[in-house]
Amino acid sequence: MVTYPGAQEFLPDTLDLPSLAAASRGCRGCDLYKAAERTVFGAGSDEARMLLVGEQPGDQEDRAGEPFVGPAGRLLDKALEDAGIDRGTVYVTNAVKHFRFERAANGKRRIHKKPSGGQIAACRPWLLAELDTVRPDVVVCLGATAAQALLGKDFKLTEHRGEVLxxxxxxxxxxxxxxxxxxxxxxxxxxxxxxxxxxxxxxxxLQRAASLR
Incomplete structure (x- = not known):
């Protein structure tokens, strides 16, 4: 596994969401910033009782600079609505703050590529800083990559999905x-x-997670 310097040295002295978001734009903790359009930091209130973590921004998120605004984000909005959860009351972010992709054969379309273990580890200080700043009652990991970032690299979603951990x-x-x-x-x-x-x-x-708040 390739090791990277990590984001720790780029964290600001003051840990509040505006300071973290601003500092993240200058992060060079791994190599993903080189190809991505922009850093995609988390979004939401620092008083949110639920924090949702995905894997990484996608193509539309990378262009917009906001998390969960593409097709998956719209589906998440529907799931939250169906679960009786106002998205405005939750904080959403990703384990990795830059879009990792490869080009399609025609060179135009950008295809999602899973971040490496080294890239996930390098970006983890931003996620931990978000957790320490928001201090939610419950964290929902959306997908195996997000879960492994917080629960250990050996975590298996198929074995522990829905458990309170x-x-x-x-x-x-x-x-x-x-x-x-x-x-x-x-x-x-x-x-x-x-x-x-x-x-x-x-x-x-999501309803189970909401009951833990």
Whole structure:
């Protein structure tokens, strides 16, 4: 695994969301900033009781500079609405703040590529700073990458989805929220069948998470 300098040295002295977001734009903790359009930091209130973590921004998020504004974000909005959760009351972010992609054969379309373990580790200080600043009651990990960033690289979503868990021991600080892992909305979009069932299962997991607040 390639190791990177990491984001730690780029964190601001003052840990509030505006300062973190501004500082993240200058992060050179790994190599993803070189190809991405911009840093995509989290969005939401610093008083949110629920924090949602995805894998990384996608093509539309990279262009807009905001998390969960593309197709997966719109599906997440629907799932939150169906679960009775106002998106305005939650904080949404990603484990990695830059879009990792590869070019399609025609050189035009940018295709999502999963971030490496080294890139996830390098970006983790931003995620931990968000957790320490927002201090949510519950964290929802959307997908395996987000879960592994907070629960350990050996975490298996298929075995522990929907369980109430705690942060990886090495990542715990004075704040120790409940953690629940579920599927990423993009997994529903990629499914060739049973999308309605998959959406209902995501809604159920979100409702379970909301009951922990």
């Amino acid at each position: 705690r942060l990886d021991e090495e990542l715990r600080s004075s704040h120790d929220p409940a953690v629940l892992a579920t599927i990423h909305p993009s997994a529903i979009l990629r499914a060739r069948s049973n999308r309605d069932d998959a959406l209902r299962s995501l809604v159920g997991d």
